[in-house]
Amino acid sequence: MSNTKKIPELLSPAGNLKKLKIALSYGADAVYGGVSHFSLRNRASKEFDFDSFGEGVRYTHSLGKKIYVTINGFPFNSQLKLLESHIEKMASLNPDAFIMATPGVVKLSKKIAPHIPIHLSTQANVLNVLDAEVFYEMGVKRIVAARELSLKDAIEIKKALPNLELEIFVHGSMCFAFSGRCLISALQNGRVPNRGSCANDCRFDYEYYVKNPDNGVMMRLVEEEGVGTHIFNAKDLKLVEHIPAILESDVIDSLKIEGRTKSSYYAGITALAYRAALDDYRDSNFVLDRYENELLTLKNRGFSDGYLIHRPFEKLNTQNHKTAISEGSYQVNAEVSEDGKFALCRHTIRLGESKEIVSPNIDEVSVGKSELGEIYSENGKKYMKFYKILLENGKELESIHSGNENKIVLPITLPAFSFLREKIE
Template sequence: MFKPELLAPAGNLSKLKTAVDYGADAVYLGGSRLNLRAFSDNFTYEELEEGIRYAHDRGRKVYVTLNVFPHNSDMNGLEDYLRELHAANVDAAIVSDPGIIMTARQVVPELELHLSTQANNVNWRSAIFWHSMGIKRIVLARELSMKEIREIRDNIPETLDLEAFVHGSMCMAYSGRCLLSNYMTGRDANRGACAQPCRYKYHLVEETRPGEYMEIMEDDKGTYIMNSKDLCMIEHIPELMESGIMSFKIEGRMKSEFYVAAIVKAYREAIDSYVADPANYTYDPAWMEMLSMISHRQYYTGFYFGRGNSQVYESSSYVRDYDIVGVVAEDAKNGRYVIGQKNRVYPGDTVKVLRAKGPVIDTIIDNFEDEEGNMINVANKAAMVFSATSTSPLMYGDMLVLEKKD
């Protein structure tokens, strides 16, 4: 049985380790240059080397993004940067610009290249063209249906792999090629600095009636006419498995470790369940419960089954029903657990425990003490370390998640 790659975002070194620990087969990240997440932490060369060692020691892969649309000045030093990536043993570079592709083929011909979704590949002839240019994998445009993806797979060589997004934020522009941010704020989305103006609130103004703001929907707060829902394909693993996609990609290099852990865990369990017994595969609602815990917009299935209702008109805000309140920093000592605080939590709170393997469980944490052993009635200082008891056994690395109170 073919087993697809589960590819997770790694916005920094800690998120890379979380993705690997929770079951990702590969991670993608931004190095110091030429990637479309200018405001994520990104990786220094030393962090990149450490992350690659961490992944490779566990049999996982690391891909580095070079997917901007570069101007002349962006190309300065490109050759040296490519040599650095190759020397660090990255498994592939994700690229979109022909100039970067040409340079990579000349400077580091052994380096595997994946074509970014920014290149908007939506047909099999284009896929074959890019393959002839040295591309090993096509990251498909998000605007494709399941039927179109199967047609592409049926018409391309077996030596060319397909990758597609299965979860995460969607862009109202064609596979991310948006000019709104540059036009409105001077921040170029195609060079990694998007301000996300598609999430802003808008009113309609008729040109001969300046100052008269007309409602587009029946809401006096305006409308969010370009605010896309989030992609979620957790309920459609069998269709994805039969599509010819060999890498299931999760969006979200700017998201939290909690986001990475929950999504990787849910899709890991779903994929493994299908591969183990396709004939008797059953969707588990617990997977969607995990995905509902993280901060997200309303979910939908993107373009896979037809566009449908893809916009959220009422608000640009996220659904945030849970907060991560702590991470277990040490195994139990004398019945107590050392916890690194993430958000405010009180003694006696019932929290959910998210760990790499096993079901999500509930436990009550209580009897808080600070690092000096003094009893405290709340853990509310940023990044503080405290200890607590738990009604269920905890493990190093467990994430403690608290449902928000009304």
């Protein structure tokens, strides 16, 4: 008997048009992204211009899915005229919602583009019924809860405001500060986090010194020679193990994955894993290891289950003091093109080596051979092996490396946006 609880929307990051298409093909119900410095990810926003974002909106809607525009920066007075024209311009694309962070910007949007629903950004730090009610009365349709919100408090908010949608983060980078309220990057680099240009100073290597105030002598405290330490570095969020509890609460409308600046592979694998978790829960077939194993293939800073189930003061394992980022369990060797006929090399591929195929729908991958290579099945997985490495320009190679941006001709066509990968030994 299948589960009757509602299945929340799965919302993925769209750092550029390619990642948007990948996230949707791997199972996301909706995507979010933006253009310009009013979006809180300057690096990602530079990958979209107005025309390409408009194409993204049309593409998303052609699949019957949704797209939300990030206009969630904290503007200065000098930017308000520019902000008005930006809201007008983005509204003309008819996205499914704006994501905004401040009461003033919400009010402005209601005046300029009353037909576009508003989702309140996690930057607004809503943690309680009182604040949720204020924004709901302003006309906000959905609140993206602060990462510090507990599931118990989400239940209380939904009880008080049953028509207000609630969205929570389930995966991705965590800020060491309170839901993004950080100034370290501004102090050290002049890059303001709440205006989209965070330099990730919390991930840097730091060194400890002690100073004698009597004589001004500074002495370095040595930890590991030449390494330093990480004193702010938060582990990444991973809530897949709590999917059953989240869904059984029946109060969460959308599950959000962080990571507009992360790789295409990240966009695909996070959508794939959480899509499978949601669908399997619906079908009473939830097997945690399946999703965990996929998520562990991603580069990460170590994982934590955040604060949804446990309060921050109850947690002692949310920081990684050793490394800013570590390799996942797999290396991506190639990214397959949208037409499925070619791939771009991302890590060394040699003749005769087998690479595992990851695909939006692995059942669509045909086993077979050609003069260039073969696809075969083993232990429930599918692999590709090259007999010849032939480039689109006709050149033939013994091996290809990540610096080579020429397209490889695939032995057999694969589904759009598939990946080839290998386990890191």
